[in-house]
Amino acid sequence: MASMGGNLLDIAAAAPSYISDVLYLIASGYEDLADCEAVKRLNQANISFVRGDFAGALGLTEAVLADLDASQPAYPSIVAFRMLLQSVVGPDPDRWKTGVDGRVLAVPGPPKVVHLCIESDRLWHSGRLFQGLRLNQYALQQSRHDCGQWHLYALVLLAKKLTDLHLGGQAHRLVGKIEACVHDCGLLAFEPVVEALRSSLHLQAGEFEKALASSAETLEVAQRRGSIIGVELALSVAAVAHLRLGDRDEAAACLKLLHARTGRHTPADTRARAAFAEIALVAAQEGPRAGAEEIRDRWHLLATESACFAEDVTRPVWLVAVALRAGDAALAERALRAIERLAGDNREVQLLAVAEEHARAVYRGDDRSLPLLLDLDDALPAFVASQERKSSPAPSGARPARQVAPEAAPACPPRLTARESEVATLVSRGMTNRQVANELGLSPHTVNFHLRRIFRKFAVSSRTQLCRLLAQTGPVLAPGRRRDAEPR
Incomplete structure (x- = not known):
């Protein structure tokens, strides 16, 4: 896997000589432009995009739009492309709003679809999961008639959201539609994202070997297509899957490959997944105090206000447990408050309420209900979970756990x-x-x-x-x- 990843880093400098490049450029629909220089720049922008050079693609696209007549048929699609790039390049995620005519966003077309997708992700990553999901579904409806890359964009974002919410059946069906869209529309440069999404679904289902196989397939397809789309997602999934299987060295190698892609945009959920894996590695190797320090240092990467806690409901429990083992009650409370806010703002997502209950139980020193979803021996590093399952002393000021007798298991299970x-x-x-x-x-x-x-x-x-x-x-x-x- 390491050698494949290394080759991928060199692809950015390659000439657009892949058949997937040619098909992608045809599908982009710029052939109606009369200005040959504009077409050339847009083709370069598209190739830069699939190679991972988003900033370069944005510069080329803005240069074209500065001289382009808005009456050109391709104009809305180019505006949409610029909006997408502006939303992921640079420190200001709202930069895409500048210079966009509100009338363009009000009518059906690529700019409206991209606008809806960007806003759906903003809601999603700010913790309003239900609203973000609904807006993403509306974006998908708006994109059905346009098909092509903007329909694919809405499909991918929705599939990721459904995966986070553990709606595996619906997400699998959507990944099938993504695969059909990629091949039917000639968007083969985006083919790696299909297996990347499948790797995430396998990881969530606890199928770690399958997750690794899909991650490896993602990297192979990406190398074959000369594309980086989906590679970061696959590497972060592979790191977590290796950790779950106890292969720390392999997990570290995947994270190293991921970090070698410095300077490119990395989605918030991928950053969070990688950060959790890195913290788990440090905690397992150096102990809870080092783990707690890593949590504090990387808190801004953990995306605790969004769906990262829904993707893996053991994460809040894990953060609280590590902090308590390190004697850091303030950090444990910070983690607890984060899942309480997210669960409180998303009562429609029952899984978050379960995660909140678990985190609160650990915080209070009550381990009785911890196996509700996952055994903590699987969810936590070895230094946290002991075979005796000893309870941690409750932090000072914490309310005592309710003394409720656990339900007795039937002598003969029904x-x-x-x-x-x-x-x-x-x-x-x-x-x-x-x-x-x-x-x-x-x-x-x-x-x-x-x-x-x-x-x-x-x-x-x-x-x-x-x-x-x-x-x-x-x-x-x-x-x-x-x-x-x-x-x-």
Whole structure:
């Protein structure tokens, strides 16, 4: 993997000689321009973009627009391209608003689609997940008639958001649409992002070997296409997957490759994923105090106000636990307040409420409910989780944990049907009935039917009680039951 990444860094200087370049330039739709010099600059801008030189692409695009007549058919698409580049280049993410005619944004077309996508990401990364998701869906609707690169742009952003929210079924289907769009529209320079998105989905599903295979495929395709699109995402996923498998050296190598791409724009979620991996490496190698110092130093990279806590709900727990092991109560409280704010602002995302509950339990020194979603031995470095699961002393000023007796696991765990097992597993991940229904292709009414039966079998009356029992027993599949015989 290291050798492939090294070659990728040299691709930026290569001539536009890939067949994917030619198809991408054709798909860009600048052939109607009468000014040959403008077409040449725009082609150079597009090649610079897929090579990762966003600043160079922006300079070329602005030079073209300075001399271009707004009546040209290609003008809206060029404006949209400049808006996208301005939103990711430089310290001011709102720079794209300058020089954009409001009338252009009011009518259907590429500028409006890019405007909606940029605003959806702004909402998303400022912690308003539901609003960001809805605006992204609206952008996708607006882009359907244009197709091409702007439809692809909206698809990719939406797929990433659905992945963060653990809506794997919908995200997988969207990745399939992205793949079709890439090939149908000749946008092969964007082909690496397909496998990069799949690597993220595999990582979230705990399929670490598959995540690594998809990451490697991303790098190979990127080298073949002469593109950097999706490479940073794949490298950050590979680093976390290697960590989960205990391969620290490989994780460090992936992070080194990622940092070798200094100066290029890196999305906030990729930066956060890489930062968590780097902190985990330091904490595992040097202990909790060093880990806490890294958390403080890299806090601005962790994107705690956005969906990074939804992508991996063990992260808030992990931050709190590391801080407490280091004796840094202020840092632990900072992490706790971050997940409390995000969960409070996004009550529609039940997974965040689960993460908040876990973080609060660790902060108070109550480890009883920690296995609700993931075993902390998998979620935390070795120095944090011990086999004895000793409770940390609560920080001074913390409220004492509620003395509630944990639900006793049944002596003989009840048998669940195949469908009940699927429903129970998804509910234990914090999904709502509607989300479970979308994931399994059922109606919410049917999901509720299965859930009532599960409650009766486990003798519980709430989702929280069910989750705690499942953490101890795990759903058990009844033998001899056929899924197609169950109600839909």
